Each structure stands twice: as C-alpha cells, then as structure tokens.
Amino acid sequence: MALTQNMPCWIEDDQDFKPENWRWDVNNKSPEVQLSSCQLAAYFHVDPVDSSIGTAGVRGTKGFTTGEHYWEVIFLEPPHGTSVMVGVGTKKALLHLGNYQYINLLGRDEESWGLSYKGTTWHNGKYQRYTEPFYDQTTVIGVHLNLYNGTLTYYRNGKSLGVAFRGINRGEELYPIICSTAAETEMELGMRSCRFNSLQEKCCFTIMQAMKGKQAVDKLPLPTVIKSRLKEQY
Secondary structure, eight states, rough: OOOOOTTOHHHHHTTTTTOOOOOEEEEOOOEEEEEESSSSEEOOOOOOTTTOEEEEEEESOOOOOSSSSEEEEESSOOSHHHSSSEEEEOOTTTOOOOOTOOOOTSSSTEEEEEEESEEEEETTEEEEOSSSOOOOTEEEEEEEETTTTTEEEETTTTTEEEEEEEEEOOSOOOOEEEOSSSEEEEEEEEEEEEESSSSHHHHHHHHEEEEEEEEGGGGGGSOOHHHHHHHHHH
C-alpha cells in the first residue's frame, strides 16, 4: 500500500486495508475542471481570461455501497475564496454551477455531504461548525467513509477531527467529490484504501482487482447474481 506521511496509524497498522485505484472521472466533472494525465490531480478555473465564473466539482470514478473506504486529498495550493470542499455525493449530486454562482456545492441538498476549508460541514442546505479552518498549502484531508455504520469522518494531516456525518448509508452509491469556487485551486488524490468485513466481500473485491474492466466479469463461471453484484458494488 502506498503510504503518505500523514496517514492515520490505525490504517497503516491494519493489514485488512487494501489499496484502491480509482481516480477522478473525466466524464463526470465540471467543464471548469481540468485533470492531469494520470487523473489524480484536479485544476479548477484555470482560464486566464474568465478566471472563476462559478462553482466547479469533480467526482471519483468509483462509487461505494458497502465496506470502509479511506482516501486523502492533498491541497497543492492554499485554499481560498468562497468555498473549497471535500466530501461525497450520489450520482445526482451537482458538479457545476455557472453564471457567477459561488456556493458551498457539497451539501447544498440531500445528495451530498461536504467539508469546507473554512471549517464547516454541509448537508441538505444546512451547516455547522466542525473544525478550525485550514489555509496551508500541502494540507492533507483524509476521508473515512464507513458504510457499515453510516458515518463519515475527516482527518487533517493524519489526526482525526471526529465524526462529521451519521446515517449516510442510504443504499445508493456514494462517490468521492471535490469542488471549488476559487481560481487556480489545485488538489491531488493521495492514498486510497478499503476494508471489507465479510469473506464474501473480500473475495468479490479481490476478483474485481484482477479484472480488466467490468465487462470481463461476464466471462467468469459464476452465478448470474454474483456477477451482477460484482459489477454493481465493486
């Protein structure tokens, strides 16, 4: 597993956590977001003429319905402006607002949950104070999504900030999302890992890690119900 300097000790010591290889999704992002060739770094509002004309987001290539998932977002530039956020959302979560609408995009409705660099958490249009603001370049925000107990916990530079949200395991796929209103915001994916409790879940995850795309699952000598679950959940 690729480690980062700020990785929580409990994940580093837990051999059940396995690496994941999802990235930022070129097909599910705001037009105001550009991705690096490896799809790990996201660059927001880079137009030299228009600068920022609204709020832009991008989601991960993989959605989660079960298990525990931990990933890190590294701030390559100091966050600034109205809103820079890290969180999760369903497929229905909005990823773009133009016309100079600068808002906290994650948590604007019931489809997403987010943490602003100003220290507030947002969901369903409501916010609450969660932590101290973070303004430093190279700040690492860790996200621990536990879909067994329905909690979302954030970490800052390896230290837990406590549970931010409860009751978010609604049965829908939840995707990692980042968003920003500020010109030249740069964020990069760090480590990505997951853990599953049951033997069946562990086996399914191992199979999918060896597959070259979900289409290859159809060729496996497995019952249809198992193949469907593989393609839907892993």
